[in-house]
Amino acid sequence: MVEKNEQATVENEEVTVEENEETAEAVQEEVEVSPEQQKIEELEAKLEESENRYLRLQADFDNFRRRMRLDQEAAQKYRAQNLVTDILPALDNFERALKVEAEDEKTKTFLQGMEMVHRQLLEALKNEGLEAIDSVGQEFDPHLHQAVMQVEEGEGESNTVLEEFQKGYKLKDRIIRPSMVKVKQ
Structure with missing residues (x-):
C-alpha cells in the first residue's frame, strides 16, 4: 500500500509538473506578443x-x-430693460406734474394733454411687459419694496405698507425698480 501511495504521489507530481509547464508556456506566449499585436493594441487605445x-x-x-x-x-x-430704466424718471416727472391743481381753463387743458401723453407712454411700456408694483395696503416684501421710513402709528397690521413715495416697476418677472415706501412697524 505504501508503494501505491508513493506511485500516486509521483504521478501527481508528474501531472503538476506538466500543468506548470503548460501554464508557463501560456504565460510566455502572452508575454511574447508579436509586434503586429502591439501595434494593434496601440492603435485601439488611440x-x-x-x-x-x-x-x-x-x-x-x-x-x-x-x-x-x-x-x-x-x-x-428683456431687450427693453435699458430703455425702460431710462424712461422711468420721465414717467415719475409726468406723475408729479399731473398732481398739480389746475386753476384756470388753460392749465386744465394743458394737464389733459399731459395726461393723454402719460397714458400713451404707460400703454407702450405695458406692451413691452412693464407693470407697476402694487404697494399701499400690501405686506412689506423686501424684494418688491424699499422701506425709507418706518412708523408705529397708522392703520393696518404690523409690517404693512402705509404710503408709497415712488412707484416700483417690474419688467416681465424682473424687478426694475423697487417701490419706495413707508411701513408700519
Whole structure:
C-alpha cells in the first residue's frame, strides 16, 4: 500500500509538473506578443482616446449651443430693460406734474394733454411687459419694496405698507425698480 501511495504521489507530481509547464508556456506566449499585436493594441487605445475626446467635444458644443440659446432668449425677453430704466424718471416727472391743481381753463387743458401723453407712454411700456408694483395696503416684501421710513402709528397690521413715495416697476418677472415706501412697524 505504501508503494501505491508513493506511485500516486509521483504521478501527481508528474501531472503538476506538466500543468506548470503548460501554464508557463501560456504565460510566455502572452508575454511574447508579436509586434503586429502591439501595434494593434496601440492603435485601439488611440482610437478609444480619440472617440472619448470627440464625445467630450460634442458635449461641450451642445452645452455651448444651449447656453447661447438661453442667452438669446433672455436678451430678447428683456431687450427693453435699458430703455425702460431710462424712461422711468420721465414717467415719475409726468406723475408729479399731473398732481398739480389746475386753476384756470388753460392749465386744465394743458394737464389733459399731459395726461393723454402719460397714458400713451404707460400703454407702450405695458406692451413691452412693464407693470407697476402694487404697494399701499400690501405686506412689506423686501424684494418688491424699499422701506425709507418706518412708523408705529397708522392703520393696518404690523409690517404693512402705509404710503408709497415712488412707484416700483417690474419688467416681465424682473424687478426694475423697487417701490419706495413707508411701513408700519
